[in-house]
Amino acid sequence: MFLDEPGSASRRFFYSAIFWLLTPGLIGLTLATFLYVPAVYDPLPLAIKPFLSFGRLRPAHVNLAIFGWLSMAYVGAILFVVPRLTRAKLYSERLAHLNLWLWNLMILSALITLPLGLTQGREYAELIWPLDLLLVLNFILLGLNVWGTVLRRTEKKLYISVWNFMVAIIIFVPVYAVGNKIWDPNGAYTGMTDNIVNYFYVHNLFNSWFTTAGVGLALYLLPKLTDKPLYSHRLALWGLWSVWAGQHHQLNSPAPDWLEYLTIVFSILAAVPTIAFTVNFFKTLEGKWHRAADDVALRFLVTGAIFWALTCVQGVAQSFRNFSMAVHFTNWVVGHSHLAFVADYSFWAFGLIYFIVPQLVGRPLYSRKLMEWHYWLTTGGMTVFMVALWIAGLIQAQNWATNSVPFIVTVKAMAPYFLLRLLGGLTAGAGILCFAFNIWQTARQPAPAGAPSPAVVVSGD
């Protein structure tokens, strides 16, 4: 259960992540079906109806996707990358395994408690108190391992990615603690403050964990796959001002105006590190684009970076009051969140898994064809999914702004876009099945006789 073999925890984190990708994916498809054909829910037996109700499955979909799939894929990659960049053994492989089991326990509990209706009722902060504590513990254990490894490093110079991981974890722990009020079993503040804290937390969940750690991972993978050094080693200090931009998720709201203006300023400033990363990424890629034709891992990484730039353009646009007034509350936002979580962070995670898993198991991937299928189905499906929702959102925005159509008419107008979203989701899901099957087959093949386990080899950059 608590192996000491180097790389074993990383490997298991990846396998767990893939399992936790399939579960929320399936829930997401169920939700998309309910929105397109609500009547399929009606005839279900009363005994199971509560657990499949839209409002209970939606937080399960979100929490499993972000804390199960994406976070565990990140952790798997971090546990693999940090020892290599520091030329040191992971501080404690056994601790990493404990981390793994506690993390899976947390996600399994989330899968049980959320459909039971046990929730704190705040978006992205739904997990009940014991799971809040477990989550914080998990991040602290991860931090111990990352920091412990860094402190024992034999490589003097620390690569950017390591900085990003260290800071992401250090910032995210207090962000989660404050955002979820973990000293209070109810986990909610009162009145307007509750929402202000909620969106401070939500914004920094993206900003300090998924973006800071994600950028670190992308900047590790890119030079590896292009055989080129990073264009610039200057650090884009990510979290530093974007920490302040949380309230841009609730513009024109009852929150104080000065706070909204302040967050708008910081949201615009956040364009600076965004542009820095994008320039750095594509300058490093210069002359190596053709590699993406053959290398699916690199293709996922590059596609993710393009979608990431688009996320940031949308993000800045959405932090203007007038644009927010139009698209906030519409399906545009659902498209935007899937752009960030699926089409960039998850695409980077696919690239990382394709690059790292063969090294961890000591043999090449089972099928090259399945990788191609995964890429095209998932990219194509997600593109249809997101574009459908953006169009739907703009139509809703326009319909609401006319002030002359009953609301229900604007709901009915969504049907064709909900159908496209469902079809896009099914296509993307088919791609993800190819991915999961491919990794599963890769994992269960016997290792070639006499081959050393590459996981043991610790090499720096």
Place this chain on the structure above:
Amino acid sequence: MIVKQNLVYYVSISVISLLLGIIVTIVIPAQDPVTPSPLAERYNDLELTGREIYKREGCHYCHTQQVRAPEANRVMIHQKGDIGPESLPGDYYYQSPVFWGTERQGPDLAHLASREGIGDNVQWHLQHFKYPRGMSPGSVMPSFDYLTDAELDALTAYMLTLK
């Protein structure tokens, strides 16, 4: 800016920026004097139970309770402008958690009970919860026929506080 290869230095910058962020964007706004508005509701036990059911069933994922200034008294739910007046900080005075919401797959509910004939109609709510499309053809809302009568009564009592 090239950051020095110094753990203490880098960690300090990160932690200080985080602390400042918490102070400026959470602590200071929380000092804003907010007093209960005329619409702020002190819930009785039944209404509070209903509110907990609203939370448990995740109603807030599809319904906001937040009318923004530019749309106040303008946007049409059933009739022109019946979305109601702009939401004020004091409206939420007694609420924990607040249900501002981020999506409107269904209409805003901040002033639901002020929509005469529907929002303030107990029977309408009970029927609508059990089979939404019976009362509102084309609705995508799930049916809540699995709730007990007592739960539906509590939920309806909570709906009527949304004035």
